[in-house]
Amino acid sequence: MFSEEFNVRFYETDALAHVSNTVLVGWFESAREPIFKLFNPELDLQNWPLILASYKVDFLEQIYYGHKVQVRTYISRIGTSSFDVYQELWQQQIKCVTGTTTLVHFDFKTKQSVAIRDDIKDILLENFYPLN
Template sequence: MFSEWFKVRFCETDGLAHVSNTVLVQWFESAREPIFRLFTPELDLRNWPLILASYKVDFLKQIFYGQDVEVRTYISRIGNSAFDVYQEVWQNQQKCATGLTTLVSFDFELQKAKPISEDIKALLSSHQISL
C-alpha cells in the first residue's frame, strides 16, 4: 500500500460546504505517483509509459474542509498490459470514497498496448490487495 496525506484547501470546497467531487480525481492521480515511478523513476513525460483507460469514483461520505485526508493506494489486478489501481480516501478514521483506475502500459510510437515487464509486475504485486 502507498499512503499520501492531503490538506483539504478552502478552494476545494463547494457551495454545500464539503469537498467538491472533482477534487478526489486529482487527489487520486497525485497519490498514484509512486506507481508511475515504478515505470519511469524520473517521471520523464517525453518517455511516458502509461495511459489511463478508465476510472470510477464512489462517494461514501462527505469530506470537509479543515481536516486532512489520507489516500491509500493499492493494486487490485495485474494483467498482461493493464492493471487496476484501487484507492480509498479516509478522513477522521472513516472511509469516505473509493476509486478504481485502469492503467495500460502503452507504446506511444506504435500506438498500442505493450506487455508489462515481469520486474514491474513483481513490484506491483507487492502492493496488491484482494477486493
C-alpha cells in the same frame, strides 16, 4: 499499500461546505505517483509509458475542510499490459471515497500496449489488494 496525505484547501470546498467531487480524482491521480515512478522513474513526460483506460469513483461520505485526508493506494488486478489501481480516501478514520482506475502500459510511438516487465509486476504484487 502506497499512502499519501493531503491538506484540504479552502478553495477545494463548494457551496455545500464539503470538498467538491472534482477534487477527489485529482488527489487519486497525485497519490498514484509512486506507481508512475515504477514505469518512469524520472516522470519524463516526453516518454510517458502509461495511459488511463477508465476510472470509477464511489462517494461514501462527505469530506470537509479543516481535516487532512489520506489516500491509500493498492493494486487490485494485474494483466499482461494493464492493471487496476484501487484507492480509498479516508478522513478522520472514516473511509469516504473509493475508486478504481485501469492503467495500460503503452507505447505512444507504435500506439500499442506493451507487456509489463516482471520486476515491475513483482512490486505491484507487493501492494496487491483483492477486491473479491
